[in-house]
Amino acid sequence: MTTVLSCRNYIDGQWLNAGGEATLESRNPADKHEVVATFPRSVADDVNTAVKAARQAYRSWRKVPAPARAEYIFRVGEILLQHKEELAQLISREMGKPLTEARGDVQEGIDCAFYSAGEGRRLFGQTTPSEMPNKFAMTVRMPIGVCALITPWNFPVAIPCWKAMPALVCGNTVILKPAEDTPACATKLIEIFAEAGLPPGVINLVHGIGEEAGKALVEHPDVDLVSFTGSSETGAFVGATCGRTHKRVCLEMGGKNAQVVMEDADLELALDGAVWGAFGTTGQRCTATSRLILHRDIKEKFTAMLYERTTKLRLGAGTDTNTEIGPLINESQLQRVNNYMQIAREEGAKILIGGEIANQGELKNGNFFQPTILDNVTPDMRVAREEIFGPVVALIEVSSFEEAIAILNDTNYGLSSSVYTRDINRAFTAMRDIEAGITYINGPTIGAEVHLPFGGVKHTGNGHREAGTTALDVFTEWKSVYVDFSGTLQRAQIDNRVS
Numbered sequence: 001m002t003t004v005l006s007c008r009n010y011i012d013g014q015w016l017n018a019g020g021e022a023t024l025e026s027r028n029p030a031d032k033h034e035v036v037a038t039f040p041r042s043v044a045d046d047v048n049t050a051v052k053a054a055r056q057a058y059r060s061w062r063k064v065p066a067p068a069r070a071e072y073i074f075r076v077g078e079i080l081l082q083h084k085e086e087l088a089q090l091i092s093r094e095m096g097k098p099l100t101e102a103r104g105d106v107q108e109g110i111d112c113a114f115y116s117a118g119e120g121r122r123l124f125g126q127t128t129p130s131e132m133p134n135k136f137a138m139t140v141r142m143p144i145g146v147c148a149l150i151t152p153w154n155f156p157v158a159i160p161c162w163k164a165m166p167a168l169v170c171g172n173t174v175i176l177k178p179a180e181d182t183p184a185c186a187t188k189l190i191e192i193f194a195e196a197g198l199p200p201g202v203i204n205l206v207h208g209i210g211e212e213a214g215k216a217l218v219e220h221p222d223v224d225l226v227s228f229t230g231s232s233e234t235g236a237f238v239g240a241t242c243g244r245t246h247k248r249v250c251l252e253m254g255g256k257n258a259q260v261v262m263e264d265a266d267l268e269l270a271l272d273g274a275v276w277g278a279f280g281t282t283g284q285r286c287t288a289t290s291r292l293i294l295h296r297d298i299k300e301k302f303t304a305m306l307y308e309r310t311t312k313l314r315l316g317a318g319t320d321t322n323t324e325i326g327p328l329i330n331e332s333q334l335q336r337v338n339n340y341m342q343i344a345r346e347e348g349a350k351i352l353i354g355g356e357i358a359n360q361g362e363l364k365n366g367n368f369f370q371p372t373i374l375d376n377v378t379p380d381m382r383v384a385r386e387e388i389f390g391p392v393v394a395l396i397e398v399s400s401f402e403e404a405i406a407i408l409n410d411t412n413y414g415l416s417s418s419v420y421t422r423d424i425n426r427a428f429t430a431m432r433d434i435e436a437g438i439t440y441i442n443g444p445t446i447g448a449e450v451h452l453p454f455g456g457v458k459h460t461g462n463g464h465r466e467a468g469t470t471a472l473d474v475f476t477e478w479k480s481v482y483v484d485f486s487g488t489l490q491r492a493q494i495d496n497r498v499s
């Protein structure tokens, strides 16, 4: 018998129940009868209290020296490390991913802590000569204020970390609104931030559903920035609302990522990449490989290799150490993925393997879907254009490298991409011509590292990049500072130049 965790909001350094009476629950996606946690269905009043606390805390937090702010984050990293296994077990139970991947999720948070903490001693600005004598000119980074962080369930530790950690080092205060499916993971994570001793109000947690708590945060007049990772539909609402209410907004939405396999590729290597990219995390990464663009000379052979490997994948609960493919997050995602099978058939694609809900034996109470390969896919089909977010990969045949890149780019999205080739000229051409925020050569589309910019082009994002040093551009404003030490009025924009 496992215990049900009772989650609360964390506002101004206190664990609080929400104003509204209602509570919600998260369930183990591998066993829908198992309730993992209960959590409050916060209302606008709760959001308001959190925003007030964050605003109040901001007044002093922004003045704490950045290296001292960073020390708190360093401590968060150390405590995360101590709780790595416990958190990983919880991720597997509440979100469903296999334990090895869950440990990787926590590790990504730890890496982000140590990387972001180092930034506290940099946060570089620039100096530049002034036009005037005896005048000094420089740029400095300023925090933005109160940041709302709206995060998905697929990386319930890493994604909140990669938003909150740089935001806090930069001098902002934050309110985390985690996904409804993974409230316990968010609660444990915030307990760790609290244990690190962050002053009250600097980090806050508000549980609830997107249309209520999330919406109230995005619309709140005293929130200065919203950082959102999630679906394109919700992202469009968040972007529009932030535009209307003059907030800075960082959006990271979907992907329709492709891996190209050319005829000169190391096929075993490309196979390992394809299986991991398409079926790792049950295809529930925004970086997942959902299209395989195969050169016609190797298509048949590679498809047979992929088929063979797919038959061997072991489905099961993430907490079972034998599991390679966990369940989908919830019943509605399961139905959504299943509906795409109907769409694929109607459009003329061929389901080579999988294509069905897996509910035999031990899988019967979970949201399991068989790893699926769709063959005979053409670039105009919905299964080649829409994000499915499940263990489904579409095979598209091409006759040349140029055609492969054109098809890879023929999508509204532009997050991750990959090309397997031994030809260095093709590798560099791919780097130049692919329209995506991330390109891998001879590696799968998933697995970005925290010290490089993360984000995409076209409908995937709105031009910002979290992670890496570019996270600082999300969470700070530039200020230009002029110091005139001439003791006289020096006037710019007066034409006194030597002609």
Ligand code: UN1
Binding pocket: 108, 154, 155, 229, 284, 285, 286, 287, 445, 446, 447, 448, 449
């Ligand atoms: C996501 O799916 O939203 O690059 C994030 C990767 C991970 C992050 C995925 N580091 O696959």
